[in-house]
Amino acid sequence: MLADLKELWRFRELLWAMVERELRIRYKNSALGFLWSLLNPLVTVAVMWSVFTFLLGNNTENYSAYILAAYLPFLFFNMALMDSAQSVLGSLNVVKKVYFPREILPLASVIGNFIHFVLALGVFFMFLFGVWAFTGFQVAPFTWRLVALPLLLIPFFALVVGCSLLISALNVFYEDVKYILSVFLYLLFFVSPVMYFSETVRSALAGRANGALIETLYHLNPVATFITAFRKVLVPPGRIEIIQDGVAVKVPPAPFDYTMVGVACVLSFVLMVYGYWVFNRMKWRFVERP
Amino acid sequence: MKTGIALDIREIRKTFTLSHSGAASLKTALLWWKKANREKLEVLNGLTIQVKHGECVALVGRNGAGKSTLLSLISKIYKPTSGEIVVDGRIAPLLELGAGFHPDLTGLENILYNGMILGLSRKEVLERTPQIVAFAELETHIDTPVRTYSSGMQARLGFAIAAHVDADILIVDEVLAVGDYSFEKKCYDYIDEFRRKGGTILFVSHNPDSVRRVADRVIWLAKGQVKMDGSVETVLEAYLAAGEDR
Numbered sequence: 001m002l003a004d005l006k007e008l009w010r011f012r013e014l015l016w017a018m019v020e021r022e023l024r025i026r027y028k029n030s031a032l033g034f035l036w037s038l039l040n041p042l043v044t045v046a047v048m049w050s051v052f053t054f055l056l057g058n059n060t061e062n063y064s065a066y067i068l069a070a071y072l073p074f075l076f077f078n079m080a081l082m083d084s085a086q087s088v089l090g091s092l093n094v095v096k097k098v099y100f101p102r103e104i105l106p107l108a109s110v111i112g113n114f115i116h117f118v119l120a121l122g123v124f125f126m127f128l129f130g131v132w133a134f135t136g137f138q139v140a141p142f143t144w145r146l147v148a149l150p151l152l153l154i155p156f157f158a159l160v161v162g163c164s165l166l167i168s169a170l171n172v173f174y175e176d177v178k179y180i181l182s183v184f185l186y187l188l189f190f191v192s193p194v195m196y197f198s199e200t201v202r203s204a205l206a207g208r209a210n211g212a213l214i215e216t217l218y219h220l221n222p223v224a225t226f227i228t229a230f231r232k233v234l235v236p237p238g239r240i241e242i243i244q245d246g247v248a249v250k251v252p253p254a255p256f257d258y259t260m261v262g263v264a265c266v267l268s269f270v271l272m273v274y275g276y277w278v279f280n281r282m283k284w285r286f287v288e289r290p
Numbered sequence: 291m292k293t294g295i296a297l298d299i300r301e302i303r304k305t306f307t308l309s310h311s312g313a314a315s316l317k318t319a320l321l322w323w324k325k326a327n328r329e330k331l332e333v334l335n336g337l338t339i340q341v342k343h344g345e346c347v348a349l350v351g352r353n354g355a356g357k358s359t360l361l362s363l364i365s366k367i368y369k370p371t372s373g374e375i376v377v378d379g380r381i382a383p384l385l386e387l388g389a390g391f392h393p394d395l396t397g398l399e400n401i402l403y404n405g406m407i408l409g410l411s412r413k414e415v416l417e418r419t420p421q422i423v424a425f426a427e428l429e430t431h432i433d434t435p436v437r438t439y440s441s442g443m444q445a446r447l448g449f450a451i452a453a454h455v456d457a458d459i460l461i462v463d464e465v466l467a468v469g470d471y472s473f474e475k476k477c478y479d480y481i482d483e484f485r486r487k488g489g490t491i492l493f494v495s496h497n498p499d500s501v502r503r504v505a506d507r508v509i510w511l512a513k514g515q516v517k518m519d520g521s522v523e524t525v526l527e528a529y530l531a532a533g534e535d536r
Contacts, residue, residue, distance in 0.1 A: 013412055014407065017402065017403055021392065021395070021403050024395065024399065025392060025394055028394045028395065091390070093389055093390070094390035096362075096367060096385075096389075097365075097367070097383065097385045097386045098365070098385075098389060098390065098407050098408060099365055099366035099367055099383070100407055100409075284368070284369040287362075287368060288306060288307070288368070
């Protein structure tokens, strides 16, 4: 594996070129370019916010910012996996004719999407500023918490790299993988706190037998844990409205769960190493796929 | 100019697993009891070839003799089942011209990415871009997307990029007959020039004329082994005679 890493390092310039190519291709045929990639999350969040605020009558403070803070990382996870699933298979004609480290293909997809994600976070801060101004500059959104953002981005990136290496390699041999993946990602949206809050989960489970155990299991999904962590880092704590005993009450957000985030980080790095190992074992057989 | 052995191919074996099910799916992977009777196909069995720097070797043989597999093995696209290939110098594989062109990118952008895939650094590609464009004779179209190119134009661009990689060894798989007559002549001129500079060429061709035109040694592959290895006329005549017998 070290030899593979060395070889990848030797081809690092090609990796950056492939990332650049990925970004160029995406905006080649659309006049709005980068704006398109922002339109999707902004429109989605606007719809979700309208549904929850007007149709379901939820009064959580900073609700739209909360959703956006969770939806952007989720979208990165989603898009990076969908793109990298096709990355090797879609370039099979090149893979069959020219040698270069094959992991460059899924990595370029992930890094390309990661750059989007970071740019989208920039827009998120503008959005947050807007929300701040709209609510009369009450709770300052830009605080020292943001220093923790890179510490969160790195393990999350590792998680996506691990998953995408696994999926891109498997998808070459079993084309069912991408169908399973799209169903999986769709369902992941519901078992991750994007539309709702981990605080909602906690209060719903509070009175139950094995409630704490189920909550731990829920947060063993690293995407759920990271999304909650992103929220806590990105959005100033506003009170969250939850239903307790049939009555809507506003509660302060739960504190940052260091243990679960730590577990998710370890899981992510293990997955990254495992994914790279699997990919390296399979990559020489890509050209010989049955 | 380099001297000595450019390509040292030692006891190369390559076995492929045949599949009769067609599309790959999880189903075939889960049917583990069917794996036992999967067919194996031995494409190369124990091939040993040495090519010196400056030599131009043509590979001939019937379809399925293992010619293209050998070129792919040398280009590091396959890993051999056993055996070893030692390469001295930089290889430019011309297995398919313009493989990896992206239809939505312009000719110029494709030069950059294709050149880098072929092993050049960004700086090297940018330095050579004007020569590549001139060689491909695409000055007027270079800023339009490659999807608007004719297949001849794409092949010209592909050859032009590969020709400027500065390789020591060219690996060519029947790609010289691209474009019109004048471009074909340009390709041959390039190959003559490449050889004058001491470059090594290994190529596959089914066209006896181009073998005579370029090669100074012919290797006849049959059933994954070297059947005959020698000067152009001896081997080519024997090969053509064998073909006429059937």
